[in-house]
Amino acid sequence: MATEIKAPTFPESVAEGTVAAWHKKPGDSVERDELIVEIETDKVVLEVVAPEAGTLTDVMAEEGDTVESEQVLGKIGEASGAGSKKESAASDDSAEKAESKEAAKPAGGKQHDVKAPSFPESIQEGTVATWHKKVGEAVKRDEVLADIETDKVVLEVVAPADGALAEIKAEEGSQVESEAILATFVEGGGSDQASASSSSSASSDADDEGADEKVGGKVLAPAARKMVAEHDLDVSKIEGTGKGGRILKEDVQKAVKDGSAKKAAKSSAPAKAAAAPAVEGERAEKRVPMSRLRQTIAKRLVQAQQTAAMLTTYNEVDMGAVMSLRAQYKDTFLKAHDTKLGFMGFFVKAASEALKRFPDVNASIDGTDIVYHGYQDIGVAVSTDRGLVVPVLRDTDNMKIADVEKTIVDFGKRARDGKLGIDEMQGGTFTITNGGIFGSLMSTPIINPPQTAILGMHKIQERPMAVNGKVEIRPMMYLAxxxxxxxxxxxxxxxxxxxxxxxLEDPARLLLDV
Structure with a gap:
């Protein structure tokens, strides 16, 4: 009996989607939960997986077609049923690959499915960023196998027991959904199976052949194709060691290492470009896909500018009083609280007090409603190699300056290590960003929706100021x-x-609440 493949249930804000890409053709065999087709909406790309194992028999919505929520896209028939020649060939091919993969699996005990973590509702999918272990390589229980990068955090996938990876089903760069199967793990397999895993990668290539692509007369595995694009290599100069001369990831890595596949000139360049005058010296370019976090940052910043009536007001603050207080008590503070006394604690406490006095600044907009928050949750922007993240300090009105400083130091360390939890970056009623640590004298910060305001700190700069009718050099900071x-x-x-x-100019006000 045929099983219908339906489009996902779209959210209320999404009316329809477009069939972006079919990853299987009629006659191809599919496994349960294997990616079949991608639906692109105006907000996200949704993946449609096989509801059952079998053979794709019908495609009812071609690439480029517009589809509605839960519309039937195609049908899956039984894999063993007597069908067309395509079905038969696909079944034979599937069996051959299954035997090949079975032979390549490390010997061991119980098998486990290695799954992606459960994503929160706000995260639709993630990208397999890095595999830290190879097929057949021995691992210990709870050792990190792979990193899954979402638009907010990097999640770690750990080994369920002592053993080894038998098969990797989601290569680096592939998109996965919550709890999707990433690999097969075998207890007890390992170091003595390294040679077997090597031959496994050659025979099964850890990739579905249906995802191969022919370039320059040669067949490339998806992982190999990605590396060829990244390093801009000449495919014709790479010798494939896979089945039927198929170029594997290892072949490309070897070519990159010995430099034997560099392009003499870009063969795909148009004639006009080829006729352009030569430029002496190397003019290297590198094209890499934008990370999910960077894509989300870009999307949210553009969204903020397009949807909010954003305006910026500036002022300046004399930091002399705070700096004197900090210099006087920094050693005592360090001994008492085991953390350094910085400036951010003063700004967080000052902002908390100001938010209580001006509830509109602490509110957020939800459609046509205004949500007034009876608490102060302040996000602190932290710069990392992956991009900007904003972990949130909860109930800052009840926090001491020492608690603020400790938490911010912890946030900064874990943000740079990719260890922040998703719940630590959700919510927030107000945000503080400090461009001064990079030397910024003045800037215009962008609001973090659905919040309605953001405070920008800047570099402390000594400037001549008029104080009581006299010119004095004072440590000044612009605020935005x-x-x-x-x-x-x-x-x-x-x-x-x-x-x-x-x-800030009179910190005693923070203690006296005046």
Whole structure:
């Protein structure tokens, strides 16, 4: 009996989608939960997986067609049924690959499916960033096997027991959904199976042949094709060691190492480009896919500018009082709390007090509703190699300066190591970003939706200032408050920033609540 392949249930905000790509053709055999087709909406790309194992018999929505929620896209028939020649050939091919993969599996005990972590509702999918272990390589229980990169955090997938990977089903760069099967793991397999795993990669290539692509008369595995593109290599100069001369990832790695496949000139360049005058010296270019985190940052920043009536007001604060207080108590503070006394603690406490006095700045917009928050959860922007992340300090009004400093140091360390949890970056009613640590004197921060305001700190710069009718050199910092004018009036925004300025210039106000 045929099983229908249906489009996913679209959210209310998504009316329809487009069939972006079919990963299987009629007659191809498919496994349960194997990716078959991708549906592209105006917000995300949704993956449709096989509901049952079998053979793809019908494709009812071609690539480029517009489909609605839960529309039937195709049908899957029984793999063993007597069908067309294509079905028969696909079945034979599937059996051959199954035998090949079975022979390549490391010997051992119980088998486990290595699955992706359970993603929260706010995360649709992730990308397999790195495999830390190869097929057949011995691993210990809870040792990291792979990293899954989402648009917020990097999640680690660990070994369920002592043993070895028998098969990798999701290569680096492939997109996976929550709890998708990434690999097969065998207990007890390992070091003595390294040679077997090597031959396994040659015979099964850890890739479905249906995903191969022919380039320059040679067949490339997906992982090999990705490396060829990244290093801009000449495929004709690479010798394939896989089945039927198939070029594997290992072949490309060898070519990169010995430099034997460099292109003499870009053969795909148009005639006009070829006729252009030669430029002496190397003019290297490197094209790499944008990470999921960077894609999300780009999308959210553009969204903020397109949807919010964003405006920025500026002021300056004399940091002399805070700097004197910090210099006086930094050693005592370090001994008492085992953490350094920085400037961010003062800004977080000053912002918490100002948010209580100006609830509009602490509110958020949800459609046509205004949500007033009776608490202060302040996000602190942290720069990492992967991009900007904003972990959130909860209930900052109840936190001591020492608690703020300790938490921020912890956030910074774990952010750079990719160890922050998703729950630690969700929510937040207000954000503080500090460009001053990189030397920025003034900037215009962009709001972090659905919040309605963000405070920008900058470099402390000594400048001549008029103090009591005299010119003095004072340590000054420019402050910038970007706010959503749909929610916050200019008067409230200016007074909010002035309140922060006054609290910082006279820190005793923070203790006296005045």
């Amino acid at each position: 408050l970007s706010y959503d004018h749909r929610m916050i009036d200019g008067k409230d925004a200016v007074q909010f920033l002035v309140t922060i300025k006054e609290l």
